[in-house]
Amino acid sequence: MRTDIFARLDREPEPPKIEIPRMTRTRLALFGGTLAFYLAIVVAVLITSWLVTLDWKIMLFRPYQQWPQLHAFLDYYVVLGQRGPTAVMVAAWLGWRSWRQHTLRPLLALGASLLLLNVTVGSVKLGLGRLGPHYATQIGSAELFAGGDIFPSGHTANAVVTWGILAYLATTPRARRYLSAVSAVVALGVGLTTVYIGTHWLSDVLLGWAAGLLILLALPWCEPLIARAEAFILGVRDQLRERRRLVPSLPVAAGGPRPAMFPQHGPAAVDEDEEPTCAPVGAGGGRVAARPAAHLAPPHGPQRAHPVRSERTPVTPVAGRRPPRSRPVGTGG
Secondary structure, eight states: OOOHHHHHHHHSOOOOOOOOOOOOHHHHHHHHHHHHHHHHHHHHHHTTOHHHHHHHHHHHHOHHHHOGGGHHHHHHHGGGGOHHHHHHHHHHHHHHHHHHHTOSHHHHHHHHHHHHHHHHHHHHHHHHOOOOGGGOOSTTOOOOSSSOOOSSOHHHHHHHHHHHHHHHTOSSHHHHHHHHHHHHHHHHHHHHHHHHHTSSOHHHHHHHHHHHHHHHHHGGGGHHHHHHHHHHHHHHHHHHHHHHHHSOOOOOOTTOOOOOOSOOOSSSOOOTTSOOEEOOBOTTSOBOOOEEOGGGSOTTSOOOOOOOGGGSOOOOOSSOOOOOOOOOTTSOO
16 A cells, blocks of 8 residues: 555656756847946956046945945845855755756756856956055056956855846746846845945946856856766766665674585585594594594685694504513423
8 A cells, every 4th residue: 555655756746847048149149248348347447437537436425424324234235245155045045956856957057157257257356456445545546456356346246146047047937037136136236235335346346247147148158068067977876876786785693694605515414513523443443533624624614734643642443452472481480
C-alpha cells in the first residue's frame, strides 16, 4: 500500500519550462545605446566637462546636512548595494529556485554576472583612480589618476546586477515586469543614497547604472557557457554517485562466522577450530604421538615453523628391543 509521501510526490507539479533569454534586436539596441552612454560619461569626466562642475556643486551643497533626518534610514538602506549581504540573500533565493526547478542555471547565472561585475567595474576603478568627494584636493578638478577607486560606483552597479538578475531569471512575463520595476527602484535609491551621504560623485552613480545594465544585457551571450558548465557539474555528480554504488559495503560483525574462502576436499568436512594431524606408524606397526601437519594449514592462517630436533617427541617402537648381548660360556664364573 502506498504511503502519503508517494502520493504527494505524484501531485508535485512539474518544473516550469524555463525560457532562456536570447540576444534579440531590441536587447542588442539597448546594449549599444547603454555602451554609448557609458563611454560618454567617461569622456565627460576625462575632459573635465560640465558634468564635473555639477559633481562639485552637489558635493558643496552637502545633502546630508540639508536633510539630516534621512541620514539614519539611508545608512541602512545603502546596504542593499553592498556586494556581500546582497549576494548572500539573492544566492539563498536562487539556490532554492535551483533545487525546485532541478537546474543549476540560476546559481550559475548569478556567478557569471558577479564575475563580470568584478572584472569590468574593478578594472575601470583601478585604471582611472578617481578620488571620492571626501578626499578631493582641488575644487573643480576631476580627481582622476590619484589612487582612488570610486569611479564607477560599485554600490550602484552591484545593486543593478544583484537585484536585476532576479528579473532576468523570472519564468513568466508578469514576474519579469514586476521584478524589473522593483530592481530599478532599489538601484536608483542606492545610487542616490551614495550621493546624499557624500561617498560618490553624481557621475560615479551614472556610470555605475550603465555598468550594471551592460552586464545584464550581455548575459544571453554567456548562456552557452552556463549550459556547458551545468552539464559538466551534473556529469561529475553522476560519476560520483555511480562510484558509490559500485563500492560494496559488507560490514563483518566481531566474532561472527567467516565465509569459507577455500573448498573442503574429501568426503568429510574438517572443523576450522581443529587442526589436522597425522599419526606416523612406528616400526612395530603401532602409532606414535601425533604432531601437527604444518603443510595442511589453510593458506590464510598463520604459518607454523617445523619443530626442531630437541622439541620432537621421541619415537618408541612397539616391538621388543634386541636382547642384551650375553657373555660367552666358559669365560669365568
